[in-house]
Amino acid sequence: MGKAAPAASDAARETLGGAVAVARRLPHELRDTVLSTAFRAFTHSMNMAAAGAAAAMAGAALLSVVLLRSGSPSRPGQTAPVTPVPSVMPDSPVTPGSPAMPGGDRRSGPGRR
Structure with missing residues (x-):
């Protein structure tokens, strides 16, 4: 095999696809060994990743x-303080650009200077 052997060995170690590609060029006995080892290593890695993710979750x-x-609250029946929210009177319409709207100002808006 010459110089191709180290490259093939590296490809087989790095990825499952690399191992399958290398195994295609091997004799039948070696092919089965490489494939079963690669699939076991892949499955083991996936199990470890899943266990790590489950532990993190x-x-x-x-x-x-x-x-x-x-x-x-530390005691049953105790409630957290409530901050009042300002309300708009029902008689006053709230429209975009009105002072009641956040950032609103009657002097600004589209078409006004």
Whole structure:
């Protein structure tokens, strides 16, 4: 095989597709060994990635529960303070550009200077 052997070996180690491509050029006995080893390694890697992702999600869920619980009232029946929200009187129409709208000003708007 010469210089092609190290390149083929690297391709087979790097990706599953590389291993399949290399295995196609091998004799039947070696092909089966390379393919089964590559598929086992791929499956093992996917299992490890899934386990890591599951552990990260479990940690995030636990952290969420802890942080959300710490923001709740400490005694049952105790409520958090309520901040009043300004309201608009029912008689006054609120239109874009009116002073009641955030950033609104009757002197500005389309067609006005």
